[in-house]
Amino acid sequence: MRLVLAALALLTMPAALWPQAAGRFPPDSLINVQVFPRTTPVAEVTAAMRSFANGLGVRCQFCHVGEEGMPLDRFDFASDEKRTKLVARQMMRMVQEINRRLDTLPGRAAAGLEVSCATCHRGVSTPTPLSTLIADAAMAAGADSAVRAYRALRQRFHGRDAYDFGEGSLNAAALRVGRAGKYDEALALLRLNEEVFPSSAGTSVVRGNISLMKGDTTAAEAAFREALRRDPAGNEARGRLRAIGRQP
Ligand code: HEC
Ligand code: HEC
Incomplete structure (x- = not known):
């Protein structure tokens, strides 16, 4: 007992x-x-x-x-x-x-992925997407902090599975920051992307879109033209140029 x-x-x-x-x-x-x-x-x-x-x-x-x-x-x-x-x-x-x-997926292979x-x-304790991390840093602490954060993360994690250092991440971050009305911060993120991916047409398209948000049609036109120069098949740049009344 x-x-x-x-x-x-x-x-x-x-x-x-x-x-x-x-x-x-x-x-x-x-x-x-x-x-x-x-x-x-x-x-x-x-x-x-x-x-x-x-x-x-x-x-x-x-x-x-x-x-x-x-x-x-x-x-x-x-x-x-x-x-x-x-x-x-x-x-x-x-x-x-x-x-x-x-396990309930129809027709699942016997050795289905778990x-x-x-x-x-992917090797980090809080799985935040890179674009979110950078956009949040830019909005909370300014573009310089965001740029420093990106460089430090890239130094440490590039080539790993942890963060997506492809050109899309800073473009997505810049769009988010631009939509929040922080145009200069957004453009600073795009300058950084330009440095890492100097021939990215996508970055030029986003620059054009941010310029439009800012009301700077001249800069937008130049950015869309640059995007077309980098990628002559770029439909978005062509469409945007038409939308602002310019001949692509
Ligand atoms: C991300 C969090 C996390 C990390 C990192 C981690 N553990 Fe654990 N560990 C747990 C959790 C949660 C349990 C309890 C699991 C349960 O309740 O069934 C546990 C249980 C254990 C137990 C059983 C304890 C008992 O109650 O008898 C041992 C032993 C253990 N962990 C060893 C390790 C070792 C060694 C490492 C490093 C290589 C490690 N853990 C890393 C979360 C973690
Ligand atoms: C489906 C995606 C997903 C899977 C799978 C997953 N996690 Fe997470 N985990 C998350 C997300 C999202 C967060 C952030 C949650 C939040 O804080 O809002 C998180 C947060 C955590 C945290 C808190 C980190 C911190 O610093 O506060 C720990 C610990 C953790 N996960 C452990 C684990 C362990 C251990 C496993 C595997 C047994 C696991 N996770 C599997 C998505 C996942």
């Missing part, structure tokens, strides 16, 4: 009070798993953890109580103290739901 009571007390103890599986990594058993079935082999859990960390481009201490450089056997993996761990649990449930839904953390996160 006393044993049963002790066991019950253990089960109802708040997570912070759980006895730590101190001094062993990998641990002998799982203490506080709520999404993984309790019977999951520990090795399977630690393999999943490595893929969480890689998928988000973080280390264990992003979600667990412990510090950089600390041996893993001193981490408190069972603790639910960090908000990010609680978010990750919800994410695990979300991924399970998504994959259950994928969604994992990396599908959305």
